[in-house]
Amino acid sequence: MGIFYEKVVDRIEKLDAEGLRRHYKALADEIGFFKSVFDSLDEGIVVLDGEGKVEYANAAGKELLPLLGIDEEFSEYRPTPDGISVRELEITYPEHRIIEVKRVGRIVKLRDVTEKRAREADAVESGRADAVGEMAASMAHEIGNPLNALSLNLQLLKRKYPDEVDLAVAQKELSRLNGIIREFLGAFRPAKAQLAPGSVADPLKDALAALKNVFEDRRIRVALDLPGTLPAVAVDRGQMEQVFFNLMKNALEAMKDGGELAIEIVHDDTSVSVSFRDSGSGMSDEALARLFEPFRTTKKKGTGLGLMISRRIVAAHGGEIAVSSEEGRGTTFTVKLPRLKKRVRELA
Numbered sequence: 001m002g003i004f005y006e007k008v009v010d011r012i013e014k015l016d017a018e019g020l021r022r023h024y025k026a027l028a029d030e031i032g033f034f035k036s037v038f039d040s041l042d043e044g045i046v047v048l049d050g051e052g053k054v055e056y057a058n059a060a061g062k063e064l065l066p067l068l069g070i071d072e073e074f075s076e077y078r079p080t081p082d083g084i085s086v087r088e089l090e091i092t093y094p095e096h097r098i099i100e101v102k103r104v105g106r107i108v109k110l111r112d113v114t115e116k117r118a119r120e121a122d123a124v125e126s127g128r129a130d131a132v133g134e135m136a137a138s139m140a141h142e143i144g145n146p147l148n149a150l151s152l153n154l155q156l157l158k159r160k161y162p163d164e165v166d167l168a169v170a171q172k173e174l175s176r177l178n179g180i181i182r183e184f185l186g187a188f189r190p191a192k193a194q195l196a197p198g199s200v201a202d203p204l205k206d207a208l209a210a211l212k213n214v215f216e217d218r219r220i221r222v223a224l225d226l227p228g229t230l231p232a233v234a235v236d237r238g239q240m241e242q243v244f245f246n247l248m249k250n251a252l253e254a255m256k257d258g259g260e261l262a263i264e265i266v267h268d269d270t271s272v273s274v275s276f277r278d279s280g281s282g283m284s285d286e287a288l289a290r291l292f293e294p295f296r297t298t299k300k301k302g303t304g305l306g307l308m309i310s311r312r313i314v315a316a317h318g319g320e321i322a323v324s325s326e327e328g329r330g331t332t333f334t335v336k337l338p339r340l341k342k343r344v345r346e347l348a
Contacts, residue, residue: 044110055106064099064110067091088113122315144181147174193236193316197340200265200274201230203241208263210241211248220255225264232340233272239313246306247276247333254280254331271319271339277332283325291323 035058038045044061046054057065068089085103090096100111151174154167208222215222251261259279266273283291292307311321318338325331 042112044108046108046110048106048108050106061108061110064112067097068099068101068110144178147177147181150174151178193239193313195234195236195317197232198235198237199230200233200235200240200272200335200337201226203235203237204244204263204265204274206237206241207244207248210245211252214252215261218252218255219258220252221260223260223262225262227265227267230265231267231272233317233337234340235317235337236313240317243310243313243335244274244276246310247335250306250333251276251278251280251331254278254282256281267339269339271336273334273336275332275334277330279330282327282329282331284327288323288325292321 038058039060041058042060044064045056045058046061046065047056049055054065054070068091085101087101089099089101091099096114097112098114098117100109100113102109102111151171154171154174158167208224248261255261255278261279262275262277264275264277266275292311307321314321314335314337319336322334322336323331
């Protein structure tokens with residue numbers, strides 16, 4: 001635009017019709033070039049007029065503006081006295097997205113920061129889990145030493161008074177406590193996933209078999225939608241069975257008197273997903289927001305560790321866990337794992 005202006009401004013009175021057409025075409029070409037550049041940006045660029053109405057928006061801007069509920073005017077997003085205004089807006093429909101809105105004078109920049117915020121949340125959660133893991137290791141060590149001392153002294157008592165003291169119950173309970181501590185520590189420091197090509201259907205069937213009698217006893221119907229063939233994923237069968245077991249156990253506890261658990265496996269060109277949809281009591285938005293935090297649970301005797309551990313296992317597989325819930329309508333957990341060999345298809 002500047003180049004065009006410099007060429008024309010001093011010669012405008014000397015140009016004939018042909019010259020004007022030639023320079024007008026050059027201007028149109030230059031405008032088209034800049035438009036293609038702006039439309040190629042992932043960030044939305046919006047230009048406002050003096051009254052705060054949208055004068056121009058690039059392709060990304062036109063996509064994001066309707067999601068923000070903005071049609072033609074940016075009046076409610078006034079800049080601060082220094083001329084700059086930055087805020088983040090969370091969108092829940094038709095999909096969850098977080099949009100950063102930055103206004104500098106008449107220019108508004110829209111940036112989708114959903115993935116960035118998710119990565120930051122995962123980093124915080126990972127740091128929290130690591131801190132809790134270190135605390136668990138310290139607690140296990142501090143409790144384990146006295147238990148070992150008690151066990152040794154019980155053995156000495158048994159040797160000294162073999163016919164006078166019955167210590168079987170005490171020794172059994174000490175062994176049980178030691179087992180609980182080992183499991184607790186193992187939960188926070190799970191073994192490294194031994195990934196191998198396999199099908200998510202195998203650990204799912206193992207978990208279902210382990211809970212079969214419980215489902216029948218609770219009068220819960222299991223509807224399984226399993227495709228005939230499934231693409232391979234990199235999976236640690238034992239750890240993934242633990243994840244599926246935890247999710248189904250949670251569903252069981254959410255359905256107090258009968259119900260249905262619908263399990264579905266679907267796949268696309270990049271991933272394989274296993275969803276568990278129960279007909280239980282569901283969760284409030286507040287409970288849902290803090291679902292994966294350690295030691296937070298809606299169960300009377302729960303520790304809140306199962307879901308945190310499950311998410312760590314799935315993350316070690318390169319996947320993710322998503323959850324949706326509605327009070328009185330049930331909950332759906334979805335485990336999504338990347339395909340071992342992603343299919344590439346050309347879009348027309």
